[in-house]
Amino acid sequence: MSARITYPVGAVIKVVAQALKSIVDQIPIVISLDQFSIEALSPDKVSMILFSIPSVAFEEYSVSEEVRIIADRDEFVKSLRRASKRDKVTFEYMAGGRELKVRVFNVRNNVEREYAVPLSEVSFDRIGSINVELEVSANLPSSELVSIIKDVSIVGEEMSLIYSSELNGIKVVAHGDLGSYETVLKQFHPLTYLESTVSNTIAKYSVEHLKAIAKLLNLADECSISFGSDKPLKISFEITGGSKVEIWVAPRT
Known part of the structure; x- marks a missing residue:
């Protein structure tokens, strides 16, 4: 071998x-x-x-x-x-x-x-991707997601993603001792794709873990995000040459 x-x-x-x-x-x-x-x-x-x-x-x-x-x-x-x-x-x-x-x-x-x-002498089993249906999917410029993560990290420790058919977009919300943050992501502002199989859903994620993966987003111009109520956040993108990055962040309850 x-x-x-x-x-x-x-x-x-x-x-x-x-x-x-x-x-x-x-x-x-x-x-x-x-x-x-x-x-x-x-x-x-x-x-x-x-x-x-x-x-x-x-x-x-x-x-x-x-x-x-x-x-x-x-x-x-x-x-x-x-x-x-x-x-x-x-x-x-x-x-x-x-x-x-x-x-x-x-x-x-x-x-x-x-x-x-x-190298460690310990062996390991392959993880593989997570097989879970996520109700909301969207594409957006990676730089936009990086900016959102940076802004949210200034405010609080938790970020909420809220989708509603009435809004026809994804609202990003964060609260903390220093204030609050809110922005709405809509088709073409800045989303390039948006689809949902439900009319409403909300999920919360740790800002600390999102900050840790933010620098990876600089590898691609565009990324995809998918989430669902009390389900993990999936961030994925491709790099030139067929390379792929898939990031999963567990929800906060």
Whole structure:
């Protein structure tokens, strides 16, 4: 069981790693025959991030059989801290090894840096996506969602998403000691898509967990959000090359 894979845009994996640093204790990595993925669940089980890159997006993808490893979070993040859009990142693992070799190669100046990321001896089961029907779905520019999360975080610790057919939009509400926040998201202002199977619904989510994943949204121009009453919030988007990010945040009761 061995793997050697090279991805041409190191900055993408760097952003994912930095976001995970504030969410998880360790980095669970799966290198299967057809894709590289990180499937991470926060210790309190409130947030989950599924990040995948198809094998065809790699410059080199040599995998003998599926590899499942748990990388040390801090060392994994450190190995990618200098990765940029011009850097290729190579991951190399040999069966039975206790470290993941990470090589960051800058094409422009022909400089390569190599890191050895410690691995846990603990095995894990793949998480996979959540199979749940969410009544409200919408698309919007990622920058708009980032702005909303930033504004809400100034006010309180909880964000409410309220959909009503009468409003034909999604109201975002937050309250706190410093005041309150409210905005309405409608078709074309700024939603590019809106659909609901119910006439009314409301859900509440932790602002702290939303802040932790906000930087991931910078990877895409547009994202999708889905939610339902007392159900998790799903945020998803695609990155150039077929890569996908799926974020789940459990509701607050």
